[in-house]
Amino acid sequence: MPPAPGDREARRKDVSEAVWSVLAEKGFAGLTLRAVAAAMGVSTGMLMHYFPTKRALLTHALDLLEKRTAERPRRARPAPGLATVRAMLLDILPLTPGDTARNRVWVSSWDLSLADDGLTVEQADRYTRLRSTIRPHLDAARDLGELPDDTDTDRLAASAVAFTHGLVVQALFDPDRFPEREQVALLDEFLTSAGTRSRPGSARIQQA
CATH class of the missing domain: 1.10.10.60 (Homeodomain-like)
Structure with missing residues (x-):
């Protein structure tokens, strides 16, 4: 019954x-x-x-x-623009044992999602939502002069997610090569490079 x-x-x-x-x-x-x-x-x-x-x-x-x-503790959003984007991307990286465990589970789900058309669509939707949460902060960064005026923030949001998840995979497979310090440094270099075509000093990121 x-x-x-x-x-x-x-x-x-x-x-x-x-x-x-x-x-x-x-x-x-x-x-x-x-x-x-x-x-x-x-x-x-x-x-x-x-x-x-x-x-x-x-x-x-x-x-x-x-x-x-979604319910995990998040870093404070320190300021509009790239500083907030940085905090959001740091929240994704496997920088703590809990974050590492969660990312291992996510990565282990990919094979199953790719083998099922319905799950593939759902996973694609999750990435769409992630990019959409980052994009407004990239728009703010562009308005603040941290990014060039002609920055395509849709494309940059996709690049940021692709970069961050690529770093997640490398850190999971080779944690000695990609400890917390190295992950953070690589993320900061990525964000700084996004603003290198803007005026001198405008792409400086506020450290959280």
Whole structure:
């Protein structure tokens, strides 16, 4: 018999915690109904009341990962323009153990998302939203003279996300080569280079 609505909501929270536990330990490759059921100490039959298919479980896991990412502590936005862009991109990088674990889970999800057309669209939408949150701050940087007047901020937002996620992957695979200090230095060089065609001194970034 399916659980009552109130019990279902409480149980779904338990399920989400179990899904997150499995993701943190095994990544998406190890995310199965059996693994989540074992983490909860229940049968796979009970779990199938919530996730009748593996795809439903994966979709929930991706939504949960996005929610956990959005709710994580963020750096203060120090000033309009590039200083805020810098803080936003630092929030993405694997600079702490928690950030590293979260990024490992994200990267492990890519293979599954690429193999499923629906999940591919959802992942593309996540990148669209990320670029859209960065772009207004690049517009502000352009208005402040930190970027050239002819800067295409849509294109620069795409470049910033591509650069940052490329750095994430390198840091995950080679943490000794890309420790926190090196990641921050490379990000600062990227942002400074974005403003090198503007007037002298205008691209100086306020350090957080």
